[in-house]
Amino acid sequence: MSRKYFGTDGIRGRVGDFPITPQFVMNLGYAAGKVLASAEHTVGERPAVLIGKDTRISGYMLESALQAGLIAAGVDVYLAGPIPTPAVAYLTRTLRLQAGVVISASHNPYEDNGIKFFSAMGTKLPDEIEHAIEAGLEGDIVIESSNHLGKAKRLDDAVGRYIEFCKGTFPSSMNLRGMKIVVDCAHGATYHIARNVFHELGAEVVAIGVHPDGKNINHGYGATAPANLQKAVVEHKADLGIALDGDGDRLVMVDSAGVLCDGDQLLYVIARQRKEQGRLPGGVVGTLMSNLAFEHALQKMDIPFMRAKVGDRYVMELLTQQGWELGGENSGHIICLDKHSTGDGIVSALEVLLSLHVKNQTLTEALSDLHMYPQVLINVRVARGVDCLKHAEVAAAVAEVELALDGRGRVLLRPSGTEPLLRVMVEGEDKALVEQSAQRIADVVRKLSAA
Numbered sequence: 001m002s003r004k005y006f007g008t009d010g011i012r013g014r015v016g017d018f019p020i021t022p023q024f025v026m027n028l029g030y031a032a033g034k035v036l037a038s039a040e041h042t043v044g045e046r047p048a049v050l051i052g053k054d055t056r057i058s059g060y061m062l063e064s065a066l067q068a069g070l071i072a073a074g075v076d077v078y079l080a081g082p083i084p085t086p087a088v089a090y091l092t093r094t095l096r097l098q099a100g101v102v103i104s105a106s107h108n109p110y111e112d113n114g115i116k117f118f119s120a121m122g123t124k125l126p127d128e129i130e131h132a133i134e135a136g137l138e139g140d141i142v143i144e145s146s147n148h149l150g151k152a153k154r155l156d157d158a159v160g161r162y163i164e165f166c167k168g169t170f171p172s173s174m175n176l177r178g179m180k181i182v183v184d185c186a187h188g189a190t191y192h193i194a195r196n197v198f199h200e201l202g203a204e205v206v207a208i209g210v211h212p213d214g215k216n217i218n219h220g221y222g223a224t225a226p227a228n229l230q231k232a233v234v235e236h237k238a239d240l241g242i243a244l245d246g247d248g249d250r251l252v253m254v255d256s257a258g259v260l261c262d263g264d265q266l267l268y269v270i271a272r273q274r275k276e277q278g279r280l281p282g283g284v285v286g287t288l289m290s291n292l293a294f295e296h297a298l299q300k301m302d303i304p305f306m307r308a309k310v311g312d313r314y315v316m317e318l319l320t321q322q323g324w325e326l327g328g329e330n331s332g333h334i335i336c337l338d339k340h341s342t343g344d345g346i347v348s349a350l351e352v353l354l355s356l357h358v359k360n361q362t363l364t365e366a367l368s369d370l371h372m373y374p375q376v377l378i379n380v381r382v383a384r385g386v387d388c389l390k391h392a393e394v395a396a397a398v399a400e401v402e403l404a405l406d407g408r409g410r411v412l413l414r415p416s417g418t419e420p421l422l423r424v425m426v427e428g429e430d431k432a433l434v435e436q437s438a439q440r441i442a443d444v445v446r447k448l449s450a451a
Contacts, residue, residue, distance in 0.1 A: 005137070006130045008311040010116025012105050015058040020113050022065040028115060029069025031136030033150070035129060036098045037074050046150055048076040050095065052088040052158070053103035054189040054247045057214030058113045062103050066115065071150035072143045080158035082212075084189045084248025085116075086344035087162040091155070093122035093341060094165075104189070104247040107224045110215045122341035124313055159193060166197045169339045170350045174357055175202035180238040182254075184229040186222025187212040188246035194346055198242075201350075206236050217246045223332050223345070224250075230258040240363045244345040249312075250332040251345035253352065255363040263332040264294040266352050269366045270336070271326055273355035275301055285318045285327030287311070292410055292427055293373045294330075310414070312343050373409065375427035376438040382449040384420050389413060397444040401426060401437040409434060411441070 005011050005019055011028070013020040019028075036047045049070055053059035059082075067077050075098075080091065085102045092100030100118035108114075117125045117133075125133075143149075181203045185191045187210070195207040208228060209221035221228055223245040233241040233254050241254035253261045267284060274280035283304025286294065290307060298305045306322065308314040312333040319327045319337060328334035334348035356366055388394050398411050405411075409428020416423060422445055426438040 003127075003130060004134050006134065008313045009106070010102075010114050012108070012112060012114030014111055015056075015062075015113050020058075020062070022061055025062050025065040025115060026069040026072075027137055027141065028133070029066040030073045030141045031069075031133050031139075032099070032101075032117065033070040033073025033075040034136055035132045046074055046076045047098040048078060048095075050078045050080055050088055050092050050097050050100045050155070051103065052080040052083040052085070052091075052100070052189075054084075054105075055082050055187060055191065055212035055214060055217050056103075056105070056110050056113055056246075058110075059103050062113060062115070066101060066103065067152055069141070071152065072141055073150070074144040074148045075150045077150060077152040078155045079152060080155045082189050082192070083158055083162065084193065084244075084344075084346070086249050086340060086342050086347070087158065087165075087189075087193075089118045089122035089342045090162060090165050090340065091158060092118050092120065094161075096120070099125070102247065106247045107186075107218055107222070107245040107250060109219065110217050118342070124316065124342075163193055163196050163200070166193075166344075166346045166350065167201060169347050170201055170354060174354070176353060176357075177202035179240075179353075180204045180206070180236065182206045182208065182229060182232045182236060182238045182241040184209045184221050184223075184226070184232075184241065184243040185248075186218050186225075186244055186246050187216045188218065188222060188244065188248065190244050190248040190346065194242070194244060194248075197346055197350075206232065206238065208232055222246060223252045226252055226254060226260055230254050230260060234258045242345075242349045244349075245332070248345050249343045251334060251348045252332045253349065253363060255367075257364065259364070261363060261367060262330050263328050263334055264291045264330040265367055265370060265372065266332075266348065267326070267328050267334060268294055268297055268370050269355045269363075270334070270348075270351045271298060271303055272301060272366075273358055274326065275303055277358070280326065282322055282324035285315050285322070285324060287315060287329050288412055288414065289330050289425065291330060291372050291375060293371060297370050316342070373427045373429055374431035374434045375425065376434050378424045378438050378442040379416070379421045380424055380442050380445045380449070382420055382422050382445065386449055388422055388445050388448055389415070391448055393444050393448060394441070397441045401441060404433060404437060409437075411437070413441070 088100040105112035191210040308318040412425040
């Protein structure tokens with residue numbers, strides 16, 4: 001059964017446009033509350049849900065609407081305030097709550113927002129629960145009697161609890177003394193958390209992107225806009241830089257020279273050290289966008305590698321199926337299931353720092369053996385209803401490019417799930433050939449779409 005509202009990462013859109021409206025979000029809270037209230041929970045107690053949010057100005061409005069719907073359904077609510085997505089997952093699990101809800105649009109601009117849920121185990125909701133919530137949206141709100149209404153409570157120690165959790169994933173016998181780190185919080189949900197974690201572990205921290213005003217989340221800062229971090233690392237003569245995104249589940253890093261390191265490179269650092277220490281059960285899960293050089297580097301270390309569809313949800317599914325612990329995306333979502341039930345930018349950064357500490361290496365030295373292949377991605381607008389993947393001309397162009405790459409590269413054509421676009425990706429050892437090849441396929445797609 002297909003979902004009507006839920007995507008791969010909850011429900012997301014522009015604030016004020018359906019479904020990101022107060023009325024819909026209140027209905028969503030009520031529908032979710034009724035599903036949770038009907039689930040098994042401790043006799044004599046109401047089910048309880050944690051709500052966290054990032055720093056978008058619309059979070060106040062949506063939090064109130066969501067809270068109203070849940071309380072009307074007879075569900076208690078814990079309000080955590082601005083807090084990272086992985087913090088909601090952690091607190092939901094440790095407080096033994098029925099679910100956690102995050103109000104965030106992750107790396108999107110402040111005009112967007114969204115709602116995503118975590119299960120009692122701190123993982124994405126099972127499909128059957130999402131379907132049940134969507135089915136509940138078709139009905140009317142029938143408010144519980146006054147003696148059965150839920151209550152709301154502020155969780156005042158949410159930030160402190162999460163800081164201690166993050167620090168606890170780093171070995172107590174080690175510290176970060178002697179390191180100078182620039183941390184970019186994207187004016188998002190980690191603005192009052194990340195620098196404390198690294199500072200309390202001993203690092204000298206320079207924090208940027210830590211002055212949210214409700215409208216500047218992800219704007220010019222964070223994992224999707226790392227230029228300011230690259231500049232700050234060089235200016236402050238730091239050992240490295242860490243950039244998180246608006247809701248704190250994505251990570252990129254910068255070496256001492258200001259060179260950007262993406263999720264594939266950071267996964268490589270973590271995987272190699274775990275392999276050498278005998279701490280890597282199974283292999284590593286990447287996605288269809290993971291760099292081919294990364295896959296080849298893992299193969300040289302006899303580390304199995306599998307590709308999931310793009311999206312941390314699919315990485316998680318494949319990790320669970322295989323019984324593996326480490327995976328992620330080149331965009332910076334990194335999952336270490338022995339540390340957390342979901343992707344966590346701060347925890348992943350600590351895993352990279354642990355790997356560097358154990359080998360007594362800089363980030364530059366740790367990546368000296370990994371030479372990433374040039375990767376070109378072109379988004380080609382196509383007419384709705386036109387499936388270019390089925391056209392013989394496209395297949396011929398792809399075959400021509402693959403022949404030219406001669407096994408030292410690959411081609412990926414991927415329709416967008418949200419826009420009328422075909423994403424044309426080509427990567428390989430020869431940058432000029434890669435650029436030429438991507439343009440060759442894109443031109444064929446454009447021609448077909450215009451016909």
